[in-house]
Amino acid sequence: MNTPVDGLRVEKVHVWRGDRHVLKGVSLTLASGQLLHVSGPNGTGKTTLLRVICGLLRPEQGNVSWRGQPISSVRGEYQAALAYASHEPALKGDLTALENLRFAVGLKRRVSPGELRASLEQTGVAACADLPARVLSAGQRRRVAMARVLAMNAPLWLLDEPFTNLDAAGTGLLMSLLQSHAQGGGSALVVAHQELAMGRDMRRLELTA
Amino acid sequence: MSVGPCEAFALVVRRELRLSFRRPDQLLQPLVFFLIVTTLFPLGLSLQLSLLRDMAPGVLWVAALLSSLLSLDSLFKSDADDGTLEQLALCGQGLTVIVVAKTFAHWLVTGLALVLVSPVVGTALGIPGSVFATMMLSLGLGTLTLSWLGAIGAGLTVGLKRGNVLLSLIVLPLAMPLLIFGAAATDRAISGVSAAGALYFLAALCVFTCTLAPFAATAALHITLE
Numbered sequence: 001m002n003t004p005v006d007g008l009r010v011e012k013v014h015v016w017r018g019d020r021h022v023l024k025g026v027s028l029t030l031a032s033g034q035l036l037h038v039s040g041p042n043g044t045g046k047t048t049l050l051r052v053i054c055g056l057l058r059p060e061q062g063n064v065s066w067r068g069q070p071i072s073s074v075r076g077e078y079q080a081a082l083a084y085a086s087h088e089p090a091l092k093g094d095l096t097a098l099e100n101l102r103f104a105v106g107l108k109r110r111v112s113p114g115e116l117r118a119s120l121e122q123t124g125v126a127a128c129a130d131l132p133a134r135v136l137s138a139g140q141r142r143r144v145a146m147a148r149v150l151a152m153n154a155p156l157w158l159l160d161e162p163f164t165n166l167d168a169a170g171t172g173l174l175m176s177l178l179q180s181h182a183q184g185g186g187s188a189l190v191v192a193h194q195e196l197a198m199g200r201d202m203r204r205l206e207l208t209a
Numbered sequence: 210m211s212v213g214p215c216e217a218f219a220l221v222v223r224r225e226l227r228l229s230f231r232r233p234d235q236l237l238q239p240l241v242f243f244l245i246v247t248t249l250f251p252l253g254l255s256l257q258l259s260l261l262r263d264m265a266p267g268v269l270w271v272a273a274l275l276s277s278l279l280s281l282d283s284l285f286k287s288d289a290d291d292g293t294l295e296q297l298a299l300c301g302q303g304l305t306v307i308v309v310a311k312t313f314a315h316w317l318v319t320g321l322a323l324v325l326v327s328p329v330v331g332t333a334l335g336i337p338g339s340v341f342a343t344m345m346l347s348l349g350l351g352t353l354t355l356s357w358l359g360a361i362g363a364g365l366t367v368g369l370k371r372g373n374v375l376l377s378l379i380v381l382p383l384a385m386p387l388l389i390f391g392a393a394a395t396d397r398a399i400s401g402v403s404a405a406g407a408l409y410f411l412a413a414l415c416v417f418t419c420t421l422a423p424f425a426a427t428a429a430l431h432i433t434l435e
Contacts, residue, residue, distance in 0.1 A: 054299055057435050079301035080211060088292035094231040095224075103224040104293075107217050107300035 006067060007031040007187055008053065008156060013062035015048055022048050025062070028205055030187045032155065035178055035198065038191045040207030046191040047087065049207070050160050053189065054084050066156075080108060083154035087161045089145040093134030097125065097144045100133055105151045119151040120144065124173060138165040146174060157181060157188035163196075178202075217302040218310045225314030235283070239319050240326060243276040247330040258335045265334035266395035269344070270351070270388050272330075273323050277352055278380065280319050281359035282366075282373040284311065285430065289367045298434055305427045312360040312426070320352030336399060343398040343408070350411040351391040357422035358383045364429030386414060 008030040015023040022045040030036050038046050051057040053064055055071050055078065064071050066078045091100045101116045120126045123143040128136055133144065142165045149157055157178075163171055178188055179201060196202060212220075229236050250268045251261055288294040297307045327348055328341050336344065362379040366372030394407035 054295075056295060056298060076301055076303070079299050082299065084295070084299050086292045086295055090292035090296045092228060092291070092293065094228055099224075099227070103220060104296055104300070106220050107212060107297070107302055110212060 007034070008189075009065045009068075010049075010053060011062050011065075013049070013052055013059045013064065015045065015052060015057065015059050017048070023052070023059070023207075026205075026207070027062075028189075030156075030189055032185045032187050033182050034187050035182050035202040036187075036189045037196050037198070037202050037204045038189060038207065039193055039195075039204060041209060042193070044207040044209050046193075046207055047160055050084075050158055050189070050191050054082065054158055055079070081154055082156045082158055083149040083152040084158045085145050085149050085160060085162055087164065089133075089141040091133040091136075091141055091144060094132060096130050096132055097136065097147075098129040100144065101148050101151055104148050108152050108154070111151060116147075116151055119147040122150055122177070123147040124170070139167060139170060142166055143170060146177070150177070155186045157186065157190075159188065159190045161192055162190060163192055163194065212302070214302060214306045217300070217306050218313075221297075221307055221310035222314045222317075225311055226317065229314070229318045235280070236318055236322075239276040239279045240322050242279055243272050243323055244326065244330065246272040246275065248333060251333060251335075262335040262399060265331070265336050266344075266392040266399070267388075268334060269327065269330060269336075269348075269395065270392045273327075273348060273352060274355065274381070274384055274388060276323065277319055277355050277359065278377055280315070281356075281363050281380065282376055284315055284360060284363040285367045286363070286372075289433065294367075294430070295434065298430075304430055305423050308360060308364075308426045308430065309423050312356050312423075315360075316353050316356040320349070320356055323352055324349045336395070340395060340398040343404045344395045347391045347394040347404070347408060347411055350408070350415045351387045354387055354411070354415045354418045355380070355384055357418035357426075360426040361422055361429060364426040364433065367430065368433040387411065390414075 010026060010028045012025045012027055013023050014025055026049055028036065038049060040046055048057065052059050055075065066074060071078045097120060098116055105111045105116065117126060117129055120129050123146045125140050125143045125147065128140055133141060146162065162174055166174065175198060181188055247268060254261060285294060288297065298304050324345050327345055331341055331344055358380050362376045365379065366376045369375060390407045390410045394404040397404040397407060
């Protein structure tokens with residue numbers, strides 16, 4: 001069943017960056033309840049692929065579709081359904097962790113401070129809620145960014161190197177969050193260069209140079 | 210429960226204002242620059258009030274233009290640098306709403322602030338009190354237009370390392386009509402002639418940029434994000 005109409009479908013995507021042919025006909029599908037690990041050495045276009053899937057970058061060839069429609073024609077609906085975490089945590093240092101979440105998640109859906117605190121609690125940074133993001137450690141910032149993904153309540157997670165700066169406990173936590181997201185019918189695409197001990201729950205796509 | 214464009218607009222304006230007030234140094238910088246530059250002129254020129262008054266509208270407008278430029282560079286830059294811009298682009302609201310909100314908030318903390326302190330500067334330059342209303346109205350229209358022109362420039366240069374010089378080169382030539390008609394409005398009001406013509410022209414420019422610049426700035430940002 002490699003043709004899910006309910007999920008994400010990437011078909012033969014080609015991207016050139018100047019003279020470099022970065023993505024050479026990448027195809028993938030991601031139905032609800034599925035997790036996909038995109039791996040590969042540095043410079044093989046993992047982040048580029050993620051940006052193409054988000055719709056931030058238009059591929060020269062190939063297309064990306066969501067629930068059977070090209071993402072360019074259902075942009076609003078698609079963006080409401082996705083939660084993207086780039087490899088920078090995308091937090092404002094002068095705002096507290098809670099304010100950062102409120103302004104980012106509040107653009108997607110109406111959300112109460114209680115819900116946001118709950119998602120900070122889930123990622124283990126509830127104590128940092130009222131601290132300015134600039135005083136947080138890199139790992140804590142990563143956890144706040146993960147709390148933002150959780151609070152968005154989106155069915156599709158697109159995570160770029162989410163394990164960077166996380167300690168062993170944080171890595172385990174993120175794994176379990178991914179598993180429960182998939183069990184709840186969500187899907188996630190995780191770009192990470194390291195091995196992920198997820199067993200059969202996670203498919204893997206290896207990009208090569 | 211999705212969020213409408215008006216709510217999104219209000220949320221982004223609140224976010225921008227909060228960020229500005231957390232950084233009072235950046236907030237005050239253009240304002241202090243404006244005050245200092247305009248105070249330098251009476252010190253450097255002869256003390257003849259009539260001469261000063263003749264030059265005042267031009268001095269006021271050039272200073273306003275330059276101090277607005279100071280803060281334009283940061284309009285989208287910090288968001289682009291820390292990855293927030295990508296989050297904003299994917300928030301499901303369309304980047305245009307975000308651009309409009311950010312630019313409006315930028316005008317509130319720079320343009321509107323300049324308008325509010327302009328009577329102080331006007332007094333220092335010998336502009337009669339009866340002209341303040343015209344002067345403030347023209348500055349208000351002018352700075353709003355300038356914020357919009359600046360949004361296009363900032364969108365185009367956001368990906369560059371040292372984009373602020375290029376930004377000035379893009380924005381200043383486009384701002385010349387503002388300088389001409391803005392200074393003319395104040396000048397005419399000082400000499401007791403009706404300033405309506407110049408003000409209408411400024412208002413027309415303001416409407417023109419407010420309608421078209423959001424789309425141009427959004428397109429520029431989309432290019433940068435790719």
